[in-house]
Amino acid sequence: MHEPVKILVVGANGQVGYELLRALAGSAIPLNPPSQAKGEGSDAAIGRKEEEFKTPFGTKGVAAQQRGDARERYEAIPLNPPSQAKGEGSDAPIGRKEEEFKTPFGTKGVAAQQRGDALARCKVIPATRDGWLENGAECERIDLADLAGLNAALDRITPDVIVNAAAYTAVDRAEDEPDLALRVNGDALGVIGAWAARHGARVVHYSTDYVFDGHATRAYREDDAPCPVSVYGRSKRAGEVTLQESGARHLIFRTAWVYAARGKNFLRTMLRLGAERDELRVVDDQIGAPTPARLIAKTTVTVLRQWLDDAGPARDGVYHLVAGGRTSWCGFARAIFDRADIPLDPPSPAKGEAGHAVSLPPTTGNAGHPVSHPPATGNASHPLPQEGGRAQRGGMPPHAPRIVAIRTADYPTRAARPAWSVLDTGKLRTTFGVALPAWETCLDEVIGDLAH
Numbered sequence: 001m002h003e004p005v006k007i008l009v010v011g012a013n014g015q016v017g018y019e020l021l022r023a024l025a026g027s028a029i030p031l032n033p034p035s036q037a038k039g040e041g042s043d044a045a046i047g048r049k050e051e052e053f054k055t056p057f058g059t060k061g062v063a064a065q066q067r068g069d070a071r072e073r074y075e076a077i078p079l080n081p082p083s084q085a086k087g088e089g090s091d092a093p094i095g096r097k098e099e100e101f102k103t104p105f106g107t108k109g110v111a112a113q114q115r116g117d118a119l120a121r122c123k124v125i126p127a128t129r130d131g132w133l134e135n136g137a138e139c140e141r142i143d144l145a146d147l148a149g150l151n152a153a154l155d156r157i158t159p160d161v162i163v164n165a166a167a168y169t170a171v172d173r174a175e176d177e178p179d180l181a182l183r184v185n186g187d188a189l190g191v192i193g194a195w196a197a198r199h200g201a202r203v204v205h206y207s208t209d210y211v212f213d214g215h216a217t218r219a220y221r222e223d224d225a226p227c228p229v230s231v232y233g234r235s236k237r238a239g240e241v242t243l244q245e246s247g248a249r250h251l252i253f254r255t256a257w258v259y260a261a262r263g264k265n266f267l268r269t270m271l272r273l274g275a276e277r278d279e280l281r282v283v284d285d286q287i288g289a290p291t292p293a294r295l296i297a298k299t300t301v302t303v304l305r306q307w308l309d310d311a312g313p314a315r316d317g318v319y320h321l322v323a324g325g326r327t328s329w330c331g332f333a334r335a336i337f338d339r340a341d342i343p344l345d346p347p348s349p350a351k352g353e354a355g356h357a358v359s360l361p362p363t364t365g366n367a368g369h370p371v372s373h374p375p376a377t378g379n380a381s382h383p384l385p386q387e388g389g390r391a392q393r394g395g396m397p398p399h400a401p402r403i404v405a406i407r408t409a410d411y412p413t414r415a416a417r418p419a420w421s422v423l424d425t426g427k428l429r430t431t432f433g434v435a436l437p438a439w440e441t442c443l444d445e446v447i448g449d450l451a452h
């Protein structure tokens, strides 16, 4: 009997990390896994409850409803067998290239007879910064800022595959914490890469459109010269280079404009602000493709299933992984509210509530997309246009807010952002046979998640 392949997922509470656990385990991932540590009992009750989240699509509705009441030990989850995994394509319009199976993990001795067997015999080991999953289950603790601790954790866990979904993603704050951003996004990849190279393990890592300056006139390809314009972008680029130079077998997925039905992201911010304001002013001159974390996770699993079978590094390297098409943040905002079952026209001021302009700038937030903040007060570094907005009506807007296009220049932020974040995903398609769906299709799916 061969040992199962151990897949360590670092950053399991992030948008992508969370979806990765689900994609790797299929729907079998227990939000309240059976406890090994039941004896810990009620005094170990957790209190991490996400606030009730109301949206124009209904009272929502993140995965929080099912969260546990007690901290329980996370069990490593066996992955879907290939037969189950086949069904994955039905809810993820991801194409798969059928091709010859290659010998997997020779020295690891996973004697797969067909493609997918290596992955089917895996155990998934989640890790978070504080050692707890969002559902209250205990898991491995890995803080990427603690490089010695990271190395010790790898020695203890001895993973065969390290999927790093963790990152310092506060784009604006990084301008003030460059050392920390570089340690987490850059140096930590050196530790992971060196450990993997020493032990014959493989690394899957995520990077960003922010490695580019955004001045291109066509979609960026993987071999276009990076030229980050922010601390965050430079730190992520440093991670790419460090990993590439480590000698470890690796895949780096550059993604962009990540959102999900949970977590901190543009979609959730829009819905929250939409419930509070008559008018939202949204940047219209930054172009990219909104990409659901779930699409990234499912694509990762699809690719992993093939890549683990590769005996050599021919398909190692950088791949762009974003949804198809492009839009602006403003276009994305309009598309979000278009999908709400509510009229788009705001009420006239005569009806009682004057609509005040509320700027929706790309400010701080995670991973390089404009995660907006409701402007509470004007602030010297982020001058806001007139603000105000209607009173909240139990969190539910009777109508969608009016979306007003503004320019990046109208709302300066601490960190510069690329104006053009369009990534060419042709390499992923030709190398792994993955065809990525249009961003609008993806949005329909995520909105569907919110509504149900």
Ligand SMILES: NC(=O)c1ccc[n+]([C@@H]2O[C@H](COP(=O)([O-])OP(=O)(O)OC[C@H]3O[C@@H](n4cnc5c(N)ncnc54)[C@H](OP(=O)(O)O)[C@@H]3O)[C@@H](O)[C@H]2O)c1
Pocket: 011, 012, 013, 014, 015, 016, 017, 128, 129, 130, 142, 143, 144, 145, 146, 164, 165, 166, 167, 168, 169, 184, 206, 207, 208, 209, 236, 254, 255, 256, 257, 258, 259, 263, 264, 293, 366, 367, 368, 369
């Ligand atoms: N979000 C985007 O728009 C976007 C765009 C392009 C690329 N990316 C890349 O995609 C990947 C996943 O992003 P995401 O959107 O899933 O990010 P996210 O939702 O912000 O999650 C990041 C995770 O990293 C964890 N983390 C932060 N610092 C850490 C540390 N020192 N040690 C261990 N864990 C730490 C966070 O843990 P806590 O929960 O404890 O804070 C969080 O769970 C990242 O590599 C990111 O750079 C994201």
